[in-house]
Amino acid sequence: MKLVCLDLEGVLVPEIWIAVAERTGIEELKLTTRDISDYSELMNRRLGVLDREGIRLPEIQDVIRSLSPLEGAMEFVNTLRQETQLVILSDTFSQFASPLMEKLAWPTLFCNELIVEENGRISGFQLRQQDGKKKAVAAFHAMGMHVFAAGDSYxxxxxxxxxxxxxxxxxxQSIRDEFPALGGAETHPELLEGIRKFIA
Ligand SMILES: [Mg+2]
Incomplete structure (x- = not known):
């Protein structure tokens, strides 16, 4: 049995933190793992900024709700789900992703969870496991699945x-040059073509 695993941000939807930074005007929220390579450290920094600015989860969800999936993503996901099985593997948090997953008609998503207080303050986060995307693919292999995966970053x-x-x-291009053995697609139709070759 064959399965497609897709990254979420940069493949189906925009980068959520970048959008939140732009809509709130807080430049510091634009920091990514390229600036602070330790993801937990980066997240703690972001949560500290939200606290300082008094921004709670519902406000962030309002921003996220105003975003749209990338152009053509909805059609791509619909076609894919008719032809094979799809699981989205993301480092984002379910509370952030949900307003966008609604717009994609709720495909399966495995990601992380925010710890949220009753008043909406985000007090922490729970990572499902370290290197969770790779381990999910390894687990699918253990289930006898053949896996196609696509993503946009390190x-x-x-x-x-x-x-x-x-x-x-x-x-x-810099990432593609570093890992030349992995192919690349620039558009959803091109990615779909690669997937169809794999599932054929
Ligand atoms: Mg991504």
């Missing part, structure tokens, strides 16, 4: 390498 590389076929989607 945090996808181990998932793409673990998969039977891994492909970058709109990844920066």
């Amino acid at each position: 945090n996808d590389v181990t998932m793409l390498q673990e998969a039977d076929k891994g492909m970058f989607f709109k990844a920066p």
Whole structure:
């Protein structure tokens, strides 16, 4: 049995923190794992900024609700789900993703969870496991599945390498040059073509 695992941000929806930074005007929220490589450290920094600015989860969800999936993503996901099985593997948090998953008609998503107080303050986060995308693909392998994976950034590389076929989607040229064995697609139709070759 064959399965497609996709990254979420940069493949189906925009980068959520970048959008939140732009809509709130807080530049510091634009920091990414390229600036602070330790993800937990980066998240603690972001949560500290939200506290300082008094921004709670409902306000962030309002911002996220105003975003749209990337152009063509909805059609791509619909077609894919008719032709094979899809699981989205993301480092984001379920509370952030849900307003966008609604717009994609609720495909399966495995990600992380925020710890939220009753008043909406985000007090922490719970990572499902370290290197969760790669471990999910390894677990699907243990279930006898053949896996195609696609993503756009460094945090996808181990998932793409673990998969039977891994492909970058709109990844920066520098990352593609670093991992030339992984193919790349620039548009959803091109990615769909790669997936169809894999599931054929
Ligand atoms: Mg991404």
